[in-house]
Amino acid sequence: MQPTPHAPDALFPDALLVEVAWEVCNQVGGIYTVIRSKVPATMPAWGERYCLLGPYFANQAQGEFEPMDELALHTASDPYAAAVRAMRAQGYDVQLGTWLVTGRPRTVLINPFQAYPQLGQLKTDLWTRHGIPAPDTDDLLHQVIAFGHLTTIFFQHVAQQVVAGQRLLGHFHEWMTGVAIPELRRLQVPAHLLFTTHATLLGRYLAMNDAAFYDHLMWVDWEAEAKKFNIEPAVRMERAAAHGSHVFTTVSELTVRECIYLLDRIPDAVLPNGLNIERFVALHEFQNLHQQYKAKIHEFVMAHFFQSYAFDLDKTLYFFTSGRYEYHNKGFDLTLEALARLNHRLQQSGLEGQVVMFFITKRPFTSINPQVLERRAVLDEVRETCRAIEHQVGERLFYAAAASQDHKLPELGAMVDDYWKLRYRRTLQSWKTTALPPVITHNLVNDGDDDILNFMRRADLLNHRHDRVKMVYHPDFVSPSSPLLGMEYGQFVRGCHMGVFPSYYEPWGYTPLECVARGVPAITSDLSGFGDYVLQTIPDPEQKGIFVVHRQEKSFDESAEELTEMLWQFVQLSRRERIMQRNAVESSAELFDWKNLRVHYDRAYALALERQ
Template sequence: MQPPASAPEIIAPDALLVEVAWEVCNQVGGIYTVIRSKVPATVQGWGDRYCLLGPYFPQQAQGEFEPMEDHELTLLTDPFAGAVRQMRLLGYDIQYGTWLITGRPRVVLINPFQVYDRLGSIKADLWQHHGIPTPDHDDLLHQVEAFGHLATIFLQILTAEVVPPQRIVAHFHEWMTGVAIPVLRREQVPVHIVFTTHATLLGRYLAMNDPNFYDHLMQVDWEAESRNFNIETAVRVERAAAHGSHVFTTVSELTVRECIYLLDRIPDAVLPNGLNIERFVALHEFQNLHQQYKAKIHDFVMAHFFQSYAFDLDNTLYMFTSGRYEYHNKGFDITLEALARLNYRLQQSGMEGQVVMFFITKRPFTSINPLVLQSRAVLDEVRETCAAIERQVGERLVYAAAASTDHRLPNLSDMVDDYWRLRYRRTLQSWKTTQLPSVITHNLIDDAKDDILNFLRRSNLINNQHDRVKIVYHPDFVSPTSPLFGMEYGQFVRGCHLGIFPSYYEPWGYTPLECVARGVPAITSDLSGFGDYVMQNVPNHEDKGIYVVQRQEKSFDEAAEELTNMLWNFVLLNRRERIMQRNKVESSSELFDWKNLRQYYDRAYSLALERK
């Protein structure tokens, strides 16, 4: 798939674009990153003819949505404001304002709970006309269907606000906004509809539960399986949206097959996802930023490991994986297998150096492990004690140098008071231990059934001193408020040397793309949309620090061996080679900028405007 020729900056001057997503001002999933990062490029092409539509959840929206006051709304002449005023006259709770992100787009948010008293008729209508059943006690489905009803009303009113020849393109993302599509088509509302599935709902469930998902895809009975997983309503909504849209799209060539076999429609276009690369650009500072944030990771590693044993931090590589806890889908299983093999190779080789591997994901836990927290606190005390000794010695050394007629360096130990000697010794005694460093930083609610921990126990990859691959399993997101890391996720990524994401099921895959944007080499797989796109569009991608593990038509063992070889070859790179590779990674990130990838979306909108 070759990128289309450059599109003109002004897209379809006689059209308005309404982008509908559950994640507008509502950070609940990966689509939030897609929408938010694409906004600046979309605003650049569409200007004030662009608006986003989503559900209004005050708690979620308050930090990033700025509503317009009533008197401001009355002064606006655009069709979006006109439709909002009309809905307010009809008594609807609807907000119009600005999303406080780069691009500052116009946003309409509608409270889904205001029509809960109409749920009976909304559900009956979906069943009677579209064969979509709704159980009584599923609040998420109720929210989705209520929002779909309100989105339909908004778009009906908006069509009355526009003056021909102006037209409306409505782009719906994922099944959670799809309820409106079959209703809009049935009522013949003059809106040109684009629907994007980022991952078929049934496909995600099947991939999690079937290790041979891709081989069995053609034989799937979608009705039986959707009932089996208790997702029939959502799957029927997704199918109705796919079949009701003028233009049906998905995010990668991989998900095209899913759409054909699970939704029974061939997508009209593939819309690859990008990033707003400007947000990540550090000009020539990215190497300095790597050093700065690597130093913060050093702090964590010293606190976590050095109370048991020490190793050379300058000869240590930091690798990580992150994402939703889907042990098989996200490739955690194959990553662990490759790490165990790498550990054995490094032990046999006699090479110097260590690898510290971080697993960053979200799992239910009760608290941070008190011993891990205490170790961090005691190391801080060691640092304070050393700083005090350093100040005392520094002052006395200056005096001694000025007063001395002897040019030799005096015994610095004599310049330390007994108090600080004793405190130094006692602090270290209270910190050092013979216990092995924990492989996990938190107390999980049910660690006996955790797949990552069970693999580490079975393979004895438990941070023995002789292990050359050390493991840190952090079952929570990295954040500045964390007492363990004290940094943002993006800063943590910059401080690492390699991201590992060999997914089995990944319709797109933002985590490796975010690595590339920050100048960090990354491993992905040919079963991720991102990896598939890289293989088709990025020549010599390994030279640019983007590695793709072949998992299609390969056994688990073969893929694990290929990943092991990739990790081994990365470990063999010297510091100069790694710096050169980071330079190439950072320079290749422009390939994934929305300014380039937006053109796929604009072609889909042009196609929708051609269809009636």
């Protein structure tokens, strides 16, 4: 087989690159965003020499994976097609096709369940060869072990297709795919292997359960803690991948310390995460989109609050936080404390306006709160009644104007039929209530144990008329199908004024970066990989609308006061100043484009190709 032709800016033209991730065509967490957004910057350098490999889950893949037809598969000359043909000849269920994302990369998906009949032997081999135990009760571990076995077979077949002068790179993300690395090394498959941990598994558990995690990190007994949290098999897989790879990497300087103390290997490189930044030709586009989606949020806020009491939407700021429900790790606790302090400051200040704060996360719920749905339905009825009256008055006013002998505006109320007057009055009577607006939009399975709700109750942040910070806890991710917000997450972000993400444990942190990419100011922390990267690489980040709360070696109270001050300064900005800040945020977004950050991956690949 002849090497495939290279793109003009081809990188390492003698190398093939297989990038392996559990979230290829399978959106379950943040790695999906990493892989998907990096593709457009990877393809120009690698072209057809690049291939993604992941597990095949039909329900997840059907919307974003396009299989190659049989004729094309049998005539394709690249090594990945040849490897798939060889595996199929052995009876394996393996798909070759295209991931339907920007860049349309070549993608191989392998069904992990086909190896389940061999699980007993695979688990025995893992234990005897690599000291990794595997219980019989964890199906995710079974999927991971099966996929690791099939990944090893795929790499063996690709390696057989490599012609003289070519080399094979394998880049594995997270412990779920890294289980293949020790076996590839044992079999001496000729591949240069990289492993990236985006967050050590044990580190995430420890941070959730230890308020002084970073102070205690160097004293952790990893084995004892892994057993305590019942994650020993996965932790051993992660350690085996870290030690078996030729090049070991992580995503931020913060996680370097974790890797040293919890995985016992110093990372060879740090690979910061970026986004595929879609830049607009004119800055006013950002402002136009902000206005468009803010109007959608206005609709929700009117339905949610105005039945109880009204306030001036033109003097209302929309803040939000979002992410996995990790009350301490994601900084929800710090955010709530700062909001309570901000509420008190605003009440004392005499300043006009208020803040509506959205908490967007995922919690088990039984249904949307019927009261919230009813408020939305009644407001829709108010709108329809007003539109009917508007139409009737409009037609009659036009006729009256055309027939008028003077220049006076007619009495508009006289142009409304008694039916619509009565309908209007009755609709408004059913609209108004003395009940407080709910602080949560859904009925949780167990709201008595919810930390966010319990803080609101303790702090009396319950959407009283006199509260200047209003709370909306939305325990489901934003989507266009939701009857409440009815918009994409990215549209919701654009409609807000600021994102608040002062995480305690965040190996990277895409949420503030997604704000920056959409021209929305964001708060992060120096315990977030993104925040740490900003402090190291961007002078005066506040001038670019990126604010970093200091949490390293600071007490909770000190950090809460700093965050409160940031929010306080922001609410005092004029509309013109906020527009200028959004423009400054947008102009800084390019710093985090994969086109600029891909160089870190390139260096790691160069290092891996040097090592045998």
